[in-house]
Amino acid sequence: MNKILIPVDGSKNSDMAVKHAVKTYGQDPNAHFYLCNVQPTLYRHIGKFLSKQNINEWHAERAAQAAASASAYLEKRGLNFSFAYVCGDKGSAIRDEAVRLECNRIVIGTSKKNSLSRLFENSTTAKLLEISDIPVEVVTGSSLPALERWGIPALGAGAATALMAVVID
Numbered sequence: 001m002n003k004i005l006i007p008v009d010g011s012k013n014s015d016m017a018v019k020h021a022v023k024t025y026g027q028d029p030n031a032h033f034y035l036c037n038v039q040p041t042l043y044r045h046i047g048k049f050l051s052k053q054n055i056n057e058w059h060a061e062r063a064a065q066a067a068a069s070a071s072a073y074l075e076k077r078g079l080n081f082s083f084a085y086v087c088g089d090k091g092s093a094i095r096d097e098a099v100r101l102e103c104n105r106i107v108i109g110t111s112k113k114n115s116l117s118r119l120f121e122n123s124t125t126a127k128l129l130e131i132s133d134i135p136v137e138v139v140t141g142s143s144l145p146a147l148e149r150w151g152i153p154a155l156g157a158g159a160a161t162a163l164m165a166v167v168i169d
Contacts, residue, residue, distance in 0.1 A: 002031045003103040005134075007094050007124075009037060010066040013141035017109030018070045020139045024107075026079055033081040035070050036097050037063040038090045059085060091127030098134050107137045 008014045039059040063085030074081040086093045
């Protein structure tokens, strides 16, 4: 069986990854698509005030919303798929889920970024490429908005330069 894990978060880029995977592997009758959403782990001091059941319901609700468009697309095409959510660090959680499910590949969607953005950003895609033994296909989507593309990395570079100046003095 050809098992394909697709991380979904409800974004246009993750929807593009689903469409790419269907276009590439959807003709295979043995293909099974696993949609996976990663939910953040709540801080301990927040978790103290909520029951485990409430936290699980909140995670499940958010994960279902994130996977709604991808699930609808796969259902419409009549393809075999499953959905699950996991909690934790995105890159590690996706890799661990792919290993657990014994997937043949991971298809992930990402936005186009410049090298300066990638330098200062903790990218899930970059981490997944670094730690995964399972082949990872990266589907590039749309470009980032101008503020994210230039503003945030420039602020990070400015802060890093200022910090270096303080340390040198």
